[in-house]
Amino acid sequence: MTEQQIAQVLESQRRFFSTGKTLPRAFRAKALEDLQNAILRHEEEINAALKADLGKGAVESYMCETGMTLSELSWMRRHLAGLMRGHTVMTPLAQFAAHSFRSPSPYGNVLIMSPWNYPLMLTLEPLIDALAAGNTAVVKPSAYAPATSAVIQKLIAECFDPEYVFVVTGGRAENQALLNQKFDKIFFTGGKTVGREVLRHAAEYLTPVTLELGGKSPCIVDATANIRLAAKRIVFGKYLNCGQTCVAPDYLYCEASIRNELVQAIREEITAQFGADPLQNENYGKIINQKHFDRILGLIDPAKVVAGGNANARTLRIAPTVMTDVTFDDAVMGEEIFGPILPVLTWNSLDEAIAQVESCPHPLALYFFTSSSANRKQVLSRCRFGGGCINDTIIHLATSAMPFGGVGESGMGGYHGKAGFEEFSHTRSIVDKKTWIDLPMRYQPYTSLKDRMIRMFLR
Structure with missing residues (x-):
């Protein structure tokens, strides 16, 4: 037009x-x-x-x-x-x-x-x-x-x-x-x-x-989390629609002591949910176009891939991919991924994790997997983000009872x-004023009585 x-x-x-x-x-x-x-x-x-x-x-x-x-x-x-x-x-x-x-x-x-x-x-x-x-x-x-x-x-x-x-x-x-x-x-x-x-x-x-x-929505996991269930729910939220979801967990930020166990559980969940070869799964989607396909592939560092990493250029499919030993300086952390790549980073103290997340633009979503009520309270009180979940991913937007939106650079x-x-x-805001009475104190000339009446009402 x-x-x-x-x-x-x-x-x-x-x-x-x-x-x-x-x-x-x-x-x-x-x-x-x-x-x-x-x-x-x-x-x-x-x-x-x-x-x-x-x-x-x-x-x-x-x-x-x-x-x-x-x-x-x-x-x-x-x-x-x-x-x-x-x-x-x-x-x-x-x-x-x-x-x-x-x-x-x-x-x-x-x-x-x-x-x-x-x-x-x-x-x-x-x-x-x-x-x-x-x-x-x-x-x-x-x-x-x-x-x-x-x-x-x-x-x-x-x-x-x-x-x-x-x-x-x-x-x-x-x-x-x-x-x-x-x-x-x-x-x-x-x-x-x-x-x-x-x-x-x-x-x-x-x-x-x-x-x-949108933005880089973190998925934080501490050592008290239910690892198997966390892996299942993270895989669902991350790879739904091939990661092309504005509230997908953009990166996994886990306590260092559980990284290996969590990554192994995620690898097993990818197989359980998408099969041994996700590229052959008819219910696993594709990247929207060649431009985004090439962009996403450019974010994969083969030396850091521990799951997936393979792709089919003809069908524009990229397998669910996990990368470890990632730092905040890596290319994959420089932009919103919007694709099926899960970078894994680690922290040693929750204060460190919160400080790092808060140093970045406020994300559209934040996810925290924990069994600790104290840790939960700390993350929710100190982190600013649009919305999110405790012990799950993305489902917070699936209700008409709560608003969905971002904060800061996420919307x-x-x-x-x-x-x-x-x-x-x-x-x-409307005031429907009645006509059967009209209090005189707001009108001039002002008197000491009117002054006392105004002070009585406005306090």
């Missing part, structure tokens, strides 16, 4: 929003129901598209994409009435008599830009929150997942008129054209480099922005469930 065509779409959405048709609960509920039914109708097409783009099997596609999206839809439909309702707050005595309340209001016309690694879920989940909050939306899925983008465009067109929800496909030119427009809210999921660009463009119009980025804002509704709403 040209920039002029995009501007025309946005103008039609502004006109539609100004009619007030998106505001009633019945309209929002119908939109969510229609989207849910469309996803169910197109589940097989979604599976085929995710297989084509990322090599995902049907079970993983439902568990991590379709099912997660449907779960957010179900939650939002159940709670929509309560989320839309105003909430009464206490009125100060000095403002007697009045009713004070907080009231959510949609931003208006929103832009949702999504990435390629979970192309269905990370496009539709923020859209669900935006529509529940009463907005119109322009959706821009990633050009790196063309099959899934085409399915998204098809089901959105079946559900909604373009003046309400519209999908823009394409690459950098379309991204640039969209960012040149004035939206009322921008929601971006992706990498830091593009995130900074989004923020720069948004600043031109003082547009509020939600950024869901700003959060969504899912109530937090998602609020992220796409402006909460207005």
